[in-house]
Amino acid sequence: MGRSILIASGKGGVGKSTLAASLSQALARQGHKVCLLDMDIGLRGQDTFLGVESQIVYDSLDVLTGLCRLHDALIPIPGEENLSLLPCPQFSRAKDITPAQFRSLVDQVRALFAYVIIDAPAGIERGLRGILKASVDDCLLLCTPDDLCLRDAERVASLLQEKGLPRPRLIVNRLNDALIESGEMYNAKTCSETLDLPLLGEIPDDINVYRAQLKHLWLYDIDCPARYAIERIARRITGEAVPLPCIGKRRPWYIRMWDFMLEPRVKEVKHI
Numbered sequence: 001m002g003r004s005i006l007i008a009s010g011k012g013g014v015g016k017s018t019l020a021a022s023l024s025q026a027l028a029r030q031g032h033k034v035c036l037l038d039m040d041i042g043l044r045g046q047d048t049f050l051g052v053e054s055q056i057v058y059d060s061l062d063v064l065t066g067l068c069r070l071h072d073a074l075i076p077i078p079g080e081e082n083l084s085l086l087p088c089p090q091f092s093r094a095k096d097i098t099p100a101q102f103r104s105l106v107d108q109v110r111a112l113f114a115y116v117i118i119d120a121p122a123g124i125e126r127g128l129r130g131i132l133k134a135s136v137d138d139c140l141l142l143c144t145p146d147d148l149c150l151r152d153a154e155r156v157a158s159l160l161q162e163k164g165l166p167r168p169r170l171i172v173n174r175l176n177d178a179l180i181e182s183g184e185m186y187n188a189k190t191c192s193e194t195l196d197l198p199l200l201g202e203i204p205d206d207i208n209v210y211r212a213q214l215k216h217l218w219l220y221d222i223d224c225p226a227r228y229a230i231e232r233i234a235r236r237i238t239g240e241a242v243p244l245p246c247i248g249k250r251r252p253w254y255i256r257m258w259d260f261m262l263e264p265r266v267k268e269v270k271h272i
């Protein structure tokens with residue numbers, strides 16, 4: 001039986017789908033058989049991320065309603081011999097799949113793959129509640145280092161634990177060295193202490209993430225800091241002891257000076 005990993009967040013738009021796609025690729029390139037399970041029902045996006053949107057005929061709801069077999073709905077990702085995608089329906093609602101159905105779907109997929117990465121919808125309502133009864137082996141909670149996101153992450157963390165899911169491990173996304181150094185942004189350690197959750201990884205804010213998306217390229221094929229951060233997370237998931245580099249650690253003076261000169265300042269608008 002494979003291991004299912006849920007990627008959840010409180011606030012939306014924190015980078016779950018980006019992480020889920022790249023993490024799946026990272027694990028697949030380590031030689032594991034991986035299925036990326038898109039569960040953002042009604043707002044699916046992984047097919048576009050992975051460039052297979054034109055290949056979708058069936059989705060997970062079709063498997064559950066018996067319209068097709070699981071094998072018919074799985075999309076092998078070209079160029080990634082160990083990676084497949086199971087898309088979710090685009091024109092249905094989260095309530096169209098019951099928690100029991102979802103559990104049976106995850107179990108069917110786990111029987112075929114070493115890792116099942118579940119890209120969950122944001123928040124605690126739309127869709128996530130249905131997923132909570134699934135057989136989830138590992139929960140990864142993604143947040144960005146700001147008060148609003150931390151507050152929402154706290155709510156999701158308690159909901160996951162209330163439902164008997166494994167204690168989530170935290171990944172902090174969009175960290176910025178200069179902002180942490182100047183004291184404007186929390187570092188990953190502070191976020192993990194605030195939420196009282198073990199820290200699994202930290203991902204820098206990296207313009208290449210969006211540039212890759214605009215160019216329809218896979219982030220995992222781009223030589224950039226975010227890609228290497230996700231690779232390190234994948235290695236930690238497989239049990240390797242990979243040290244956390246600690247984004248925001250004091251850098252050499254000339255780099256700080258360079259940043260100081262180039263960074264735009266926050267200037268308040270004066271009301272007359």
Ligand SMILES: Nc1ncnc2c1ncn2[C@@H]1O[C@H](COP(=O)(O)OP(=O)(O)OP(=O)(O)O)[C@@H](O)[C@H]1O
Pocket residue numbers: 009011012013014015016017018019040121122173174203204205206207209210213226
């Ligand atoms: N480390 C990063 N650096 C810079 N931009 C990032 C980073 N991670 C994600 N992004 C950007 O954030 C945006 C939202 O990412 P994504 O769609 O993965 O979030 P999400 O959590 O899946 O959103 P939703 O809750 O709507 O499903 C994208 O434009 C993506 O390029």
Ligand SMILES: [Mg+2]
Pocket residue numbers: 016017018040045
């Ligand atoms: Mg998403």
